[in-house]
Amino acid sequence: MPLAFGEIPCGDIPLYFKTLSELDEWHNRSYSRKRLDDVLAYTPRNTINSKSSTSGQLLICHDYKGGYTEYKSPLSYTFNFWDHCDTFIYFSHHRVTIPPPSWINAAHKHGTKMLGVLIFEHAESAEDLLRLLLGNVPASRTSSVKSGVKNTLPVSAHYARELAQLASDRGFDGYLLNVEYRLEGGPEQVRAIEAWISILNHELKRTVGPHAQTIWYDSVIINGDLRWQDRLNTLNLPFFLPSTSFFTNYTWPSTFPSLSAQYMMSLDASLLQESPKTLKDIFVGVDVWGRGSHGGGGFGCFKALEHTDTRSLGLSSAIFGPAWTWESEQDKEGWNWQRWWAYERKLWIGPERIGEQVDVPPVRPRPGEPPCAHGDYKPLTSFFDPQAPPNPYALPFYTSFSPGVGFRWFVGGAQVMHKPEGWTDIDKQTSLGSKLWPRPSVSWDTIELEEPLPTGSTSLIFDDAYNGGSTVRISICGEGSQAEESAFRCMWIPVQAIAVTPVLSYTATIVYKPSTAVGSLETLMSVKLEDEEGTNTGSVDISGEGVIDELPRGWCRTSIQFVPTGSEQGGNSDKVISVGLILSLTTEDPSLPYGFSLQLGQLSVYPTPPTNTVAYEPRILWADCEFPKPSQQAPINAVSTTKSPMVISWDTSISFTSYATINPLHIEDPNPPWVLDRSPRWYPKFQYFNIYALRRERTFGEGSMVWGPEDAQFIGTSGLHGTRNKMVIDASVIPERLQKGPLRVFIQGLTETGEILPWDRCVYVDIDR
Numbered sequence: 001m002p003l004a005f006g007e008i009p010c011g012d013i014p015l016y017f018k019t020l021s022e023l024d025e026w027h028n029r030s031y032s033r034k035r036l037d038d039v040l041a042y043t044p045r046n047t048i049n050s051k052s053s054t055s056g057q058l059l060i061c062h063d064y065k066g067g068y069t070e071y072k073s074p075l076s077y078t079f080n081f082w083d084h085c086d087t088f089i090y091f092s093h094h095r096v097t098i099p100p101p102s103w104i105n106a107a108h109k110h111g112t113k114m115l116g117v118l119i120f121e122h123a124e125s126a127e128d129l130l131r132l133l134l135g136n137v138p139a140s141r142t143s144s145v146k147s148g149v150k151n152t153l154p155v156s157a158h159y160a161r162e163l164a165q166l167a168s169d170r171g172f173d174g175y176l177l178n179v180e181y182r183l184e185g186g187p188e189q190v191r192a193i194e195a196w197i198s199i200l201n202h203e204l205k206r207t208v209g210p211h212a213q214t215i216w217y218d219s220v221i222i223n224g225d226l227r228w229q230d231r232l233n234t235l236n237l238p239f240f241l242p243s244t245s246f247f248t249n250y251t252w253p254s255t256f257p258s259l260s261a262q263y264m265m266s267l268d269a270s271l272l273q274e275s276p277k278t279l280k281d282i283f284v285g286v287d288v289w290g291r292g293s294h295g296g297g298g299f300g301c302f303k304a305l306e307h308t309d310t311r312s313l314g315l316s317s318a319i320f321g322p323a324w325t326w327e328s329e330q331d332k333e334g335w336n337w338q339r340w341w342a343y344e345r346k347l348w349i350g351p352e353r354i355g356e357q358v359d360v361p362p363v364r365p366r367p368g369e370p371p372c373a374h375g376d377y378k379p380l381t382s383f384f385d386p387q388a389p390p391n392p393y394a395l396p397f398y399t400s401f402s403p404g405v406g407f408r409w410f411v412g413g414a415q416v417m418h419k420p421e422g423w424t425d426i427d428k429q430t431s432l433g434s435k436l437w438p439r440p441s442v443s444w445d446t447i448e449l450e451e452p453l454p455t456g457s458t459s460l461i462f463d464d465a466y467n468g469g470s471t472v473r474i475s476i477c478g479e480g481s482q483a484e485e486s487a488f489r490c491m492w493i494p495v496q497a498i499a500v501t502p503v504l505s506y507t508a509t510i511v512y513k514p515s516t517a518v519g520s521l522e523t524l525m526s527v528k529l530e531d532e533e534g535t536n537t538g539s540v541d542i543s544g545e546g547v548i549d550e551l552p553r554g555w556c557r558t559s560i561q562f563v564p565t566g567s568e569q570g571g572n573s574d575k576v577i578s579v580g581l582i583l584s585l586t587t588e589d590p591s592l593p594y595g596f597s598l599q600l601g602q603l604s605v606y607p608t609p610p611t612n613t614v615a616y617e618p619r620i621l622w623a624d625c626e627f628p629k630p631s632q633q634a635p636i637n638a639v640s641t642t643k644s645p646m647v648i649s650w651d652t653s654i655s656f657t658s659y660a661t662i663n664p665l666h667i668e669d670p671n672p673p674w675v676l677d678r679s680p681r682w683y684p685k686f687q688y689f690n691i692y693a694l695r696r697e698r699t700f701g702e703g704s705m706v707w708g709p710e711d712a713q714f715i716g717t718s719g720l721h722g723t724r725n726k727m728v729i730d731a732s733v734i735p736e737r738l739q740k741g742p743l744r745v746f747i748q749g750l751t752e753t754g755e756i757l758p759w760d761r762c763v764y765v766d767i768d769r
Contacts, residue, residue, distance in 0.1 A: 002409045002423045002469065003716035003733050004416075013721070015068050017096040020128050020159060024136045027162060036722035039101045039171030042211060043390040045111035046499060046574045056280045056310030056317060057086040058384045059215075059247070061176070064323040067092030070102055070720070075337050075422035077326040078404040081348050082110035083434045083497070084384040086316075087213060089115045089176045095128060096163070099172045101722025102427035106404065109430065111390045113173040115213060118163065125181040132159050133192050153185055153192045157199045164203035167212070171722065174204050174213035176247065177239075183224035190222055190238060198242035201275065215283070216243040231256040232263050232282055241271055247318050250285040251292035253369050257284050257307050257315055283318035284308045288325075295374075296363035298324065299347060302378040303363075310383050319380070322347075337405065337422065341460065349438040350379040352457065379438075386434060388499040388576050392506060393680060396606035396752050397431075397498060398687060404429030406469020407462050409714065411690055411748070412756050413553035413601070416714035423469070427719040428688070432460070433472055433600065435494035435578055440474050445492040445582050449485060454478030454594075456493070466511045466555055466601025467750060473515070476583075477595035486590035494528070494578035498605050501574055502566035505608035508579050509559040509754065510600065511551065517596035519587035523548070525558045527577045539565045540577065555601060561608050579605060604754040613677040614656050618684035619761035621653040623747050645730035650747050650763065652686065652725065685752045688719040691727055692746040693738055696766065709746045709759050713738065743767040 013036075017023045064077045067090065079088070088107050090099035097117035107114040120129050131137070135156030167174060177197065183189040197214060204212035221227050221235040229236050230252035240246040248260065260282050286304040287293040295303030301319070308317045325344045329335055342352065351358060358377040365371050389397055404426045409417035435441065440456035457475045465471045474493065480486075500506060510525050527540050541563045549557045564575055587594055626647045662673050692712035713735060718727045731739065746764045749757045 002406065002417065002419070002425055002428070004409075004419070004714050005733050005735050014098070015071075015100070016092060016094040016098050019095050020131050023096055023159075023162060023166070027165075035169045036101055036171055038719075038724035039722040040105045040108040040395075041171065042108050042113060042173055042209065043111060043395040044211060045387050045389065046391055046394075054311075054314055055385055056308065056313070056315045057283075058084055058310075059087045059089065059283045059316065059318040060085050060322060061089040061091050061247075061318060061320045062323060063091040063321050065327065067094075067097065068100065070100055070424060070426055072424075074424065075405050076424045077323040078424065078426060078429060079106075079322065080344075080403050080429070080432055081381055082107065082112050083386045083389070083431070084381045085110075085112050086387075087113045087115060087215075089117060089215075090172075091117055091176070093119060093121065095119060096166070098166065098170055100426070100720075101171065102425060102429075102720055104171050104722075105719075106426045106429045108171075109389065109395070111387065113211060113213060115174045115176055115215065116167065116172055117176045117178060119176075119178040119180070121178075121180050123181070126184060129179070129181065129183065129189075130185075133189070133196060135159065153188050155192045155195045155199070157203070160196060160200040160203045163200060164207045164212075167204060168207040173208060173211060174215070174244075175200070176215045176217060177243070178217045178219065180217075180219045180226060182226045183220055186224040187222060190220070190224055194238045194242055197239065198274075201242055201244065213245060214243045215245040215247050216240055217247045218249045218285070230285075232260040237267075240277075242275060244275065244277075245281045245283060245316075247283045248285045250287040250320065252284070252294065253366070254294060254307050254372050257309065258313065260284070261313055261315055279314040280316045283316045285318045285320060288319060288321045289328075292366075294372075296361060298328075299358055299360050299377060300363055301347075301380060302383070303372070303374045305378075305380065305383045306374060308383070317383070341403075345438065346379070348380050350382075352438065354439070354455070386497065388434075388497040389431070391499045391501060391574055392605045393501060393504060393607050396604065396681070397496075398602075398604045398752055398754055399430035399433070399496070400428075400466070400468035400470070400602050400754075401432055401460075401472040401600055402428050402430050402468045402470050403432060403460065406465075408465070409469055409717070410465040410467060411714075413466050413551065413555050416690070416692075425717070425720065428468060428717070430468075431496060433458070433495045433603075434497045435580065436472060436474065440476075440493050442476065443492050445490045447485065447490060449481070449489065450483055451481040451486055452479060454489075454491070461599060464513075464599065466513075466551075467754065467756065471513075471599045471601050473597055473599050475595070475597040478593065480589075480591040480593050482591055484590075487587060489585045489587075489590075489594070491583045491585070492526070492528070492580060493583060494580035495600065496579050496603060496605075498527075498577050498579055499574045500564050500577050502564045505561060505563050506605055507559060507561050507608045508605045509557060509603070510579075510581070511555055511557045511602040511754070512581075513555050513599045513601060515597045515599055517585065518592075518594045519585050519596075521596050521598075522584040522586075523556070523558070523598070524582040524584070525560050525579070526582050527560070527562050527579050529564055529575055529577050541565060579603065602754050604752075606753045607679060607681070609682075610675075610677055610679060613675050614659070616654040616656045616677075617761060618652060618654055618686075618749070618751055618755075619757065620689075620747055620749055620763045621651045623648065623650040623745070623763045623765035625649075625745070625765050625767045645728050646767065647726065647728055648691065648745055648747070648765065649726045650689070650765075652684075652749065654684065655761075687750045687752055687754075688717045689725075689727070690717055690748045690750070691715040691729070692748070693734070693743050695738055696742050696744040707744075709748070709762070709764070712744070712746050715745075740769070742769065 069076045104114045135158030201214045216239040228249035230249045290297030405424045436458045459473050461471045461473050544560045694712040748762045
């Protein structure tokens with residue numbers, strides 16, 4: 001929620017729960033149980049490639065500064081490698097960690113599951129560990145009818161149901177179960193916990209969906225003692241069997257990953273019938289902070305991942321604390337966001353410059369552990385196969401190439417906000433172009449030239465954008481050639497991998513700005529059906545090429561429609577295409593070095609609307625303002641807004657184009673008078689809304705002046721709290737000159753396909769204070 005002024009106000013929902021009784025208190029409130037209606041639902045990635053079907057997966061457990069930093073707007077850590085990540089755990093040390101809506105949305109845009117945490121640490125956890133099994137015990141005196149009968153520890157389904165319902169209401173996909181305190185009830189309590197996990201797993205799959213996860217962290221063992229095993233074995237097997245996955249501790253010696261695999265393969269198949277598992281359900285822990293992790297953490301993490309061996313052995317990896325790149329560097333002289341990004345990309349995708357060496361600090365072997373030889377540095381993503389985001393027929397793809405931070409805000413290329421200290425909003429985070437990093441891949445298109453391919457580089461730009469706060473700049477340079485045909489060089493640069501279904505029609509639209517070029521540069525948009533190595537493997541029928549719309553401030557837009565063709569060999573299962581640009585450079589003297597750059601502002605891919613249906617336009621229908629009274633009960637662990645906030649709400653609609661008078665029809669005519677769009681997801685949705693405000697006159701008589709939206713001051717965007725079509729505006733986010741007197745507030749939407757609503761399809765609300 002980039003705001004022009006002040007801090008981000010928080011809604012009245014709790015961010016987390018410190019105890020299980022707090023969870024009960026919240027759910028017992030009459031107004032509390034509401035689903036966040038603008039949290040993006042999880043949509044699975046449907047593509048199955050030959051590698052990812054057998055390879056291990058990547059889990060990220062972030063643990064950044066205790067969590068919930070996104071409610072403070074200055075720059076902070078963001079994670080930007082979702083296409084390699086299958087599961088993300090939003091971690092904090094509160095009893096029940098609820099992932100914020102913005103993080104859920106960022107993960108779900110890419111088909112990544114988002115988990116919360118149920119954690120028990122230190123002596124204060126003992127009571128809640130027992131309460132977890134007993135349920136919400138009433139205050140009244142109660143006892144068994146036949147007193148004196150010795151029973152084992154009971155297992156109530158109460159908190160399993162409550163936690164599953166919480167995940168469903170708040171839109172996340174399960175929990176990491178982290179019990180790091182001794183189970184004082186010994187084996188009896190261990191057995192009861194195992195049964196409770198089975199109930200939780202069932203409730204999650206019933207309320208959240210079959211994709212829901214319960215991941216057990218390697219901690220306590222079968223006698224109740226807290227004793228990390230660093231691998232799967234008999235001492236922690238009872239916790240793994242009812243869960244979906246297992247997360248090992250980090251201090252394992254080099255032989256332990258293979259021992260976990262051997263132990264898993266030795267299990268009787270009947271044990272896994274109710275909860276089937278494979279080797280990829282074992283996540284081997286790697287701590288980026290080191291702390292006993294093989295390789296020493298940091299840029300030595302690759303040494304641990306070589307033992308996890310995700311591709312041949314098939315185990316998965318759980319990387320803990322990736323914000324090490326931020327927290328370990330933030331206090332150093334000259335540190336800024338750009339320096340962090342260079343550090344972050346080096347860890348994940350390698351250095352910016354080809355051939356640059358990465359310094360890997362030496363680590364002494366632990367006592368009794370033999371030396372372990374490793375080769376040169378490998379970035380973390382090199383161990384995991386990238387996955388395309390969900391098919392646009394299930395979830396339209398949109399990116400403004402935003403890492404979730406910025407210093408400015410742009411609408412249609414116009415800057416409406418400059419915030420030198422920066423802002424963070426994970427909800428606005430989108431793909432950075434999965435095919436562009438660590439550097440763009442350039443190949444000759446159509447004609448293979450007898451000269452070396454040019455080299456490319458990719459960088460994030462924050463002082464210009466089309467929609468949002470940033471853009472990606474692609475820079476290309478090459479050496480001259482004596483060959484005559486080199487006067488015309490035609491290059492293919494893939495930008496984004498997309499999963500598509502053959503025979504279905506898609507529309508792709510890109511907004512870009514040519515920056516500099518030596519010679520004449522022409523741009524076309526295209527798609528190619530590629531295999532896992534990037535080789536063109538099939539045909540795509542493309543239409544609409546070559547039409548370029550000139551937009552204000554130097555931006556251009558071009559669109560294509562395409563239909564991937566099916567094949568007898570591959571059937572019509574989902575394929576992966578690359579959406580990219582064909583760049584044609586004409587130079588007078590091809591013997592001279594050449595170069596050019598361009599900025600990518602926006603890319604969207606979505607189902608092509610049916611051509612025979614009645615056209616319609618999305619619009620905002622109305623807006624309203626309320627001044628709610630403070631709740632009689634203070635929110636639980638919520639960051640409250642300042643007093644007297646305004647709550648701006650609105651609703652959206654569609655309008656059809658007008659139609660001519662219906663001619664008399666034959667009573668048996670099988671053709672209806674019109675055909676409406678009934679395709680999946682036909683009703684338009686919105687990415688977010690931009691909010692503007694201005695002072696208005698109290699009277700509208702002669703001599704008074706009414707200003708239009710072009711005169712209004714940008715206030716901020718919607719989207720942080722997970723509530724649809726609503727924004728809380730308090731005094732801190734209103735500029736001083738608008739603090740008093742009547743206001744006119746304008747709401748402008750950006751659709752899920754990247755269309756900025758023109759003002760004649762937007763609304764305003766007048767507010768008297």
